[in-house]
Amino acid sequence: MTQPATDLSPSAREAIVEALNQSVAETAVTTMLAQNFHWNVTGMAFGPLHALFQEIYEDHFVAQDDLAERIKALDGHADGMLSGMLKRSKVSEHDGHADDKTMVAAMQAAQETLAATLAAAGALAAEHGDTLTEDLAIARGQTHEKFAWMLRAHLR
Template sequence: MAQTASDLTPDAATEIAEALNQAVAETVVTTMLAQNYHWNVTGMSFGPLHELFQQIYEDHFVGQDDLAERIRAIGEIAEGKLAGHLDRSKVQEGDETASDKEMIRHLAEAQETIGATLAGLSEVAAKHGDIRTEDLAIERGRIHDKFAWMLRAHLR
């Protein structure tokens, strides 16, 4: 079991970094998605949605930094180009003219996508005994599950 980042084999660090970069990409795209919707949401639920979307993008900005810094801690390179994040991400950019319900649905799906990616990251980290990355993936996954629940609650 790897006790520290430097205990990881080069192959393990590369595999973990690949999974981390996937999580970063999806978090970056979702950060901008939430900010886009924060700026452009309209309708009767403007106030609470404007606030919720802000909570999401502020959380995700910190989250993407934590994930990227973990990549650096294990000695790998964090993707730093927006084009690279967009190419890699399973989350797609959103339409600023979408209805409030479409925005909510899209953001909920994005949270679930990131959650699934983080679950995969957790498995990769566990396979290599990287408990710190595994812990980070689990904690971030909990956050995305909560945001997905909060968003879906608006659709019922």
């Protein structure tokens, strides 16, 4: 049964907000990772990878806002501090000094991490009847799985 955000118990709301803040943190770090790779990619695959990394960071920039706005709809605090995001994120920064295959592999791993984080957030939301958060998490998870597939295809 669907519950409005206002009908969630305080503990359910807190757990869902925490899962969403984890998602925001990893999305933000991956956004910058993609932008860094976009700026620094070289090699024979420069054109398509430059474009793909741009597609990823543009998608993720919008996603950060969607996730943060859901946090606010749940009456939570969206943690927007970069230092906090870096500490919380399971995705790591990269200095951008790498060959194109290393960049693609790092971005693929980041996408898979994001997909898993969002799957967990969606499952938590479903457990508490928060179908709106569940739907957002599913949609975002599908996007990250698609990006992971596209990146894997570059490595074969």
